[in-house]
Amino acid sequence: MAHIIDGKAFAGGLRERIGAKVADLTARHGLKPGLAVVLVGEDPASQVYVRNKGEQTHAAGMHSVTHRLEASTTQADLLALVHSLNADPQIHGILVQLPLPAHIDSNAVLAAIDPNKDVDGFHVVNAGRLAVGLPGMVPCTPLGCLMLLKDHLGSLKGRHAVVVGRSNIVGKPMAQLLLQADCTVTIAHSRTADLPALCRTADILVAAVGRPEMVKGDWVKPGAVVIDVGINRVPARDPEAAAAGKTRLVGDVAYEEAAAVAGAITPVPGGVGPMTIAVLLLNTLTAACRSHGLEDELAEFA
Numbered sequence: 376m377a378h379i380i381d382g383k384a385f386a387g388g389l390r391e392r393i394g395a396k397v398a399d400l401t402a403r404h405g406l407k408p409g410l411a412v413v414l415v416g417e418d419p420a421s422q423v424y425v426r427n428k429g430e431q432t433h434a435a436g437m438h439s440v441t442h443r444l445e446a447s448t449t450q451a452d453l454l455a456l457v458h459s460l461n462a463d464p465q466i467h468g469i470l471v472q473l474p475l476p477a478h479i480d481s482n483a484v485l486a487a488i489d490p491n492k493d494v495d496g497f498h499v500v501n502a503g504r505l506a507v508g509l510p511g512m513v514p515c516t517p518l519g520c521l522m523l524l525k526d527h528l529g530s531l532k533g534r535h536a537v538v539v540g541r542s543n544i545v546g547k548p549m550a551q552l553l554l555q556a557d558c559t560v561t562i563a564h565s566r567t568a569d570l571p572a573l574c575r576t577a578d579i580l581v582a583a584v585g586r587p588e589m590v591k592g593d594w595v596k597p598g599a600v601v602i603d604v605g606i607n608r609v610p611a612r613d614p615e616a617a618a619a620g621k622t623r624l625v626g627d628v629a630y631e632e633a634a635a636v637a638g639a640i641t642p643v644p645g646g647v648g649p650m651t652i653a654v655l656l657l658n659t660l661t662a663a664c665r666s667h668g669l670e671d672e673l674a675e676f677a
């Protein structure tokens with residue numbers, strides 16, 4: 376049976392270290408990192424994530440501001456808010472929660488965020504910095520996955536990593552990070568020929584496709600490390616509960632089957648998910664330190 380990679384525990388430890396660093400920075404330099412989160416509309420999952428972001432930012436001793444806007448907010452009003460946050464010296468990180476309502480062009484909004492305050496790492500300038508190996512803001516979920524992998528494996532050098540999924544916010548940055556860590560990287564997707572056979576060649580298999588339990592146990596090479604980025608809500612197992620509308624969370628990996636073959640695996644929930652917000656705090660700390668020429672303070676998080 377595979378080792379279970381406990382992302383929840385790792386994220387808790389990381390948040391504690393960030394909190395200690397924030398207290399230290401505030402005492403020595405009067406610097407209090409500030410994060411602004413913008414939510415448009417009432418998507419229930421987004422409301423939970425945004426509330427958690429606010430609570431965890433506050434718990435880490437940071438300045439936390441949440442802007443909750445109505446679903447009917449115009450793109451022009453949202454852009455005006457982003458511009459005002461870009462100009463606010465108390466705000467070092469800006470995050471616009473996705474998805475945005477359909478009438479808003481997400482790319483236009485992400486492009487309006489100052490790249491140095493783009494703690495999501497979604498701005499094209501940060502995607503470019505990552506691609507060419509320059510310091511920038513790195514998307515939270517892939518960076519969290521990399522941290523879990525390094526914590527479990529140590530060096531990733533020479534390993535074959537297969538990333539299933541080619542999104543701009545997970546698949547592509549994940550592949551870039553694995554490449555920087557000296558992996559041999561293959562990006563696969565729904566049109567990849569014989570996906571199961573390709574996955575079976577992976578020492579590190581990252582599933583980020585958004586399809587419940589798509590990656591089966593016989594897609595996993597014995598001993599491989601499986602990182603499940605998926606968060607899918609499906610009907611509860613119990614038919615009565617399902618009929619009553621109860622749901623459960625599953626990843627993109629058929630967990631039981633894969634855990635029987637893998638060397639290590641992240642569960643859902645409790646694996647990659649909690650890393651997303653912990654790394655958001657780290658990115659906010661990073662943005663704050665860089666804005667004050669205090670990059671050296673970040674050495675312990677490298």
Ligand SMILES: Nc1nc2c(c(=O)[nH]1)N[C@@H](CN(C=O)c1ccc(C(=O)N[C@@H](CCC(=O)O)C(=O)O)cc1)CN2
Nearest residue numbers: 424471472473474495515644645646647648649651652
């Ligand atoms: N602007 C952004 N929007 C979205 C992002 C993002 O990184 N930036 N990611 C996701 C949602 N997300 C954070 O925003 C997020 C998703 C999941 C978790 C998490 O801790 N998941 C738990 C389970 C939670 C549950 O019970 O529902 C887990 O996997 O253990 C945190 C943050 C989309 N939008």
